[in-house]
Amino acid sequence: MFMKKRMTLGLIIAAILIVVILAIGFATAIYVTPYYIYSKILNKGISHEFLTLSKAPLQLIFPTRFVKGDNDGDVFQGQDNLWGNFHLGNFLVPMPLHHPSFIMVPNITYSLEDFKKIRLGMTFVEPYTKRTYVSFLTGDNFSLELEVGKQKIFNLPVFKKYIEEKNPQVLWQDLFTMDLTGGIKSYELGGDLSQLLLNAQRFWKTPMEEWVYRLYILEKRAEFFKGEIVSIDFNPKNNLGIAKIESKSSRMLREVIYLPEGKNVYTIHFQTYPWDILSRAIRKKFLETLEFKISSPDSGHALYNIYSRLPYHIKVDQEALVYLFSAWSHQTDSKEYLKMVIRFLERGKDNKMQTTPFYEFAYRRFGTNFSTREDTIKESIESRLKRKTSEEFEKELSSEERKKLPDMDGNFQSEEAKMNYYLNKAKEKGPNNDESNKSSLDE
Numbered sequence: 262m263f264m265k266k267r268m269t270l271g272l273i274i275a276a277i278l279i280v281v282i283l284a285i286g287f288a289t290a291i292y293v294t295p296y297y298i299y300s301k302i303l304n305k306g307i308s309h310e311f312l313t314l315s316k317a318p319l320q321l322i323f324p325t326r327f328v329k330g331d332n333d334g335d336v337f338q339g340q341d342n343l344w345g346n347f348h349l350g351n352f353l354v355p356m357p358l359h360h361p362s363f364i365m366v367p368n369i370t371y372s373l374e375d376f377k378k379i380r381l382g383m384t385f386v387e388p389y390t391k392r393t394y395v396s397f398l399t400g401d402n403f404s405l406e407l408e409v410g411k412q413k414i415f416n417l418p419v420f421k422k423y424i425e426e427k428n429p430q431v432l433w434q435d436l437f438t439m440d441l442t443g444g445i446k447s448y449e450l451g452g453d454l455s456q457l458l459l460n461a462q463r464f465w466k467t468p469m470e471e472w473v474y475r476l477y478i479l480e481k482r483a484e485f486f487k488g489e490i491v492s493i494d495f496n497p498k499n500n501l502g503i504a505k506i507e508s509k510s511s512r513m514l515r516e517v518i519y520l521p522e523g524k525n526v527y528t529i530h531f532q533t534y535p536w537d538i539l540s541r542a543i544r545k546k547f548l549e550t551l552e553f554k555i556s557s558p559d560s561g562h563a564l565y566n567i568y569s570r571l572p573y574h575i576k577v578d579q580e581a582l583v584y585l586f587s588a589w590s591h592q593t594d595s596k597e598y599l600k601m602v603i604r605f606l607e608r609g610k611d612n613k614m615q616t617t618p619f620y621e622f623a624y625r626r627f628g629t630n631f632s633t634r635e636d637t638i639k640e641s642i643e644s645r646l647k648r649k650t651s652e653e654f655e656k657e658l659s660s661e662e663r664k665k666l667p668d669m670d671g672n673f674q675s676e677e678a679k680m681n682y683y684l685n686k687a688k689e690k691g692p693n694n695d696e697s698n699k700s701s702l703d704e
Contacts, residue, residue: 293457296445296464299472303441303479311413314480318490321482322441325492336542346550347587348560350381350399351527352520353552356587357385359580362539364388367586368398369618376626381590382529385543386614393534395543400528405521407432407481415477423470424477430500433521436482437495437502441475443467496548503548512536514544520553527553561591561598577609599623600631607633 301307306316337344343360346353357363368382382398409415409424427435445463464472486493489507496503502519518529531547534540554560568576568584575581585602592598603623606616620630620639629640 293461295469295472296461297457299464299476300445300460302476312476313412314476315483317479317483320490320492321479321486324438324440324494336538337546344546345583346552347583348554348556348564348591349383349587350590351402351553351556352399352529353550353554354383354397355546355550356383356583358583359578362387363394364579364614365582366614367582367618368396369622370398371622371625373625377594379593381586381593383586391614393532394537394540395534395547396532397547398530400517400530402525402527405433405524405526406484409477410480412480414473415480420470420473424474427474433500433502434495434497435478436485437493439475439478441479443472443475498549499552501548501551518548518551520551522553522555556591558591561588564588564591576605577612579609579612579615581605581609582612582615596627599627603631604633607637 302312302314303317303322306314340360343357344355345358347356349356356365363385364387366384366386368380368384370380372378380399382396384396385394386392387394407429409421415421415424443464445460482493486504491505491507493505494503495501500521502521504517504519506515506517508515512534514533514535516531516533518531520527520529529551531544533544564584565588568581568588571581571584585605589595589598589602599619600623603616603619606612606619620632620637624630624639624641627644629644630638632638
């Protein structure tokens with residue numbers, strides 16, 4: 262009888278212990294599950310009706326800072342008179358005026374299908390060896406989509422409210438700087454249980470709304486950063502987002518710089534050589550002073566007015582390129598302006614590197630490179646015919662005929678209208694002109 266009671270008591274105690282163990286296990290599972298699911302999303306991604314995210318690369322989860330506040334900028338200390346901030350396209354960029362260490366060469370890339378899709382920039386070149394220090398080029402601009410979107414978890418009222426109440430400036434900075442792990446070491450199934458419990462304890466110290474917000478940041482990073490991103494960083498001084506991208510050379514640093522303006526983001530592609538102190542110093546100066554400023558024809562006119570007041574020896578020097586190129590960047594579809602830029606640069610000495618990019622763009626865009634030099638001019642058959650016809654007609658006009666002709670030069674609406682006027686006049690002079698044109702084309 263006593264033995265039966267002891268057995269019954271033992272069973273009851275065992276049952277109680279099992280229930281307690283199960284309860285503890287259940288409570289532990291509830292306690293660690295949110296952290297474990299979050300960790301798994303970061304490591305593996307997730308596909309669920311409430312949230313779908315692909316596996317993210319580590320650099321989008323844990324940004325590594327690479328913008329350094331070193332003293333390389335001191336290289337240019339006391340040289341403010343050798344630099345200026347120029348309105349190039351949609352940016353205010355620092356460029357040297359008559360710095361002895363650099364010459365500037367324009368970068369012009371474009372689409373042959375749509376010449377309005379043009380990108381502009383500059384290359385800083387060593388004057389003697391022609392080695393590149395820095396090169397930059399304007400990139401695409403796109404809308405900044407920071408809405409909650411369609412993911413169900415972000416649309417749950419408590420989480421949606423938390424996300425939408427975030428200051429846009431804070432959100433923009435978090436996009437580049439936030440550590441999505443929250444400083445908690447990643448945990449894999451089968452690892453040390455004590456580590457799992459410790460991680461879960463740290464996880465619960467942060468509100469659940471904040472963890473969901475971090476998943477929202479991860480989604481936005483996946484949408485925002487395209488291509489081969491190595492790391493991301495942020496410069497709070499002028500609100501620049503920066504992404505380091507892969508380079509074929511370990512000696513070269515390639516970056517994309519992001520500037521927000523309203524609901525849009527504007528980009529510049531930047532290339533430097535970190536092993537070179539001047540290259541690093543230019544990069545530092547660039548990151549500290551780069552600003553957004555919307556492109557405007559008025560800015561182009563203002564820059565040209567400054568250029569027009571320069572002494573002649575500077576107007577045809579490489580220093581003039583900075584003014585002319587910046588002014589042209591606000592009216593790249595102007596044929597007459599491009600012709601003027603080319604012909605001013607041609608008057609200077611040793612400007613071949615600076616003029617060549619304009620030649621190439623002008624030829625592709627307008628069928629002629631607008632050169633006045635016989636050894637440099639390049640033009641399509643149609644452009645050459647127009648030019649030769651105009652030149653021959655003007656030579657044939659007698660002084661009497663010129664007096665009889667109306668003074669049209671100041672009244673033509675465009676150079677094309679003037680050229681068509683001369684072509685029609687040439688045709689009226691009869692078939693003899695055809696032989697002249699033919700021999701001109703065959704020269």
